Amino acid sequence: MNPTCFARYMSKYLTEYLPGIQGVSYNTIASKRDAYILLLKYLDDTQNIKAEDVDIPLLSRETIIKYLEWLEKSRGSSVSTRNIRLAAIKSLFSYIQTQTPDYIYQCQQILSIPRKKEPGHTLEYLTVEGIKSVLNAVETSSRTGLRDLTLLSLMYDSAARVQEIADLSVNDFRAEKPSTLRLTGKGSKTRIVPLMSTTSDLVSKYISIYHPSYRGEYNVPLFSNRKKEKLTRAGIAYILKKYVKIAREKQPDLIPEIVSPHGLRHSKSMHMLQAGVPLIYIRDFLGHSEISTTEIYARCDSEQKRKAIENTCPSITKSETPMWQKDTSLLGWLQSL
Template identity: 45%
Template sequence: MMNSLTSNITMFFTNYLPNTVGYSENTIKSYRDTFVLLFLYAEEEHLTKRGKISIELFRKDTIVAFLEWLEIKRGVSVSTRNQRLAALKSFSRYMSLNTVEYLDTFQAVLDIPPKKGSSKTVDYLTVEAITLLLKEPDASSYSGIRDLAILSLLYESGCRVQELIDLKYGDLSLNSPATISVTGKGNKTRIIPISNKVVSILNKYTAIYKISDSTEVLFTNKQAKSLTRSGISYIIKKHSDSARIKNPQIFGMATVHPHVLRHSKAMHLLESGVNLIYIRDFLGHSSVITTEIYAKSNPEIKRKYLENAASNIDISVNKFSEKEKESLLEWLKHNI
């Protein structure tokens, strides 16, 4: 069984994830890290010998204990714990389809519920703070124009950090109407419009850096290699720290990480009255439920929902049908 299990794990990563379900390279890496941690846990708890994989490792009680170990010993968040569980559930679904002898074992893993965590608030910057941040890079310097292009494009497009890192010159379409093509989770590609101001910055940047080949990586470091996540984080921290010194009240004490620019763009679109469905497509979310966190995080948006609802209320007393009551309850559940 050990050889068969090892073979199935190999097929899961080399064929099922990239080819059958079409997961992105980053998702596959995340799943791989989950297995590395599971094997590390097994070694620490003496559940298996180094290099030996047995079915015992995938029993429900072992997986639950592993998840607790992640939180207690590794100090991961509830969100990360649930991501690790999602990876193991994906493998369990795969095994349920490809094995019969241990079907009950993997079905039991699928029954493990994700852990509920406290409601998260979304960190984002005001329009004023974004304006100050974009004024920090010195556009007349070699590195400054690159940093300005990175910050502007991150905010303008609302793209994820990895999506920015993966951009090539050929993904830009700078003729009017200008757009960029980004490939996100699940290898899904979306076309995002960009403003003339950002087009001007990108044209200046690509001219100075002599980027013209469609296959060239758009943003690189001093060694002419693709920027890393930590490299992007450094650039954002450098300029946000500088802007905070000049106007601490606007920035507050929050750490400005790369995803904050994405959050900020979403919140500013919502505050401008843009429909959640469009914002969902703009951000590349698979479900509008994911996008709704922005509406729920802003008290002003909640107030607008209530005012819009109140403006449609007839002050006369009417009896509501059961269907109308259910519709109202559904609206409240998703918007309050």
């Protein structure tokens, strides 16, 4: 069977162009690959077109739009996920139009598909007391409990992305004071973040129990499951969800409805901001490339806004109750209007 043009270009894009020319990370390639797998599944399920028969002429602008609608309606994907899948398709067709001029018009038609506007959402994060509640829910009398407490404490203290935690090796941790953690983020960029002494001591104890024979080898996963394989994103989310549920049962007022691994990153960022750490330092701590990305925390911190306004603006509102409020008949008349 001869490969179609689409199969050939997609293969070269994923295996040669992205890793070799653009130098993107494996996780970025995997995300794009998943979008293409879903597109092929959509064509098979809805139009009975097998993957080996899919070619560029079949992938019209209308087909891609229907695929995006299918993602939302049939798979229940969010608008954000829809836009991520669209971006992956656009990047592929942007590459295809540079490789063959035969389909340049069709490629430009697909590239003109607009992103769908995402609904606004509030930034979910835990208070300091909420973080303590989740950590206190971990029973540390077992090996697994020690691992989970170390994992959650490190996620919060380092404000790491969940994939950065999953990818940690034992040699990424430095126990010597001042203790640090090396994180590898988006685009394979690394950064060094400081750790609190209590977190550092906890990680050291964990390593002594889980990696007693470690002698400085590289690529030894810091956190692993029962099969000795490194924890996945889903595995980490499952661990957090378990203790969030326990904490919510004990102190429901402290735990928001939704708490995700990324929520611990948001929580640490907000707590740093509330403690007076400048945004530019928080940006570097989080590994953001632009300060505008970090500014979302300043916009969400209503308590800090209130304090800033109180410190800079004089209070001119009278605190005493106006005398006319004692006239119940007047109040009754006004309320009846």
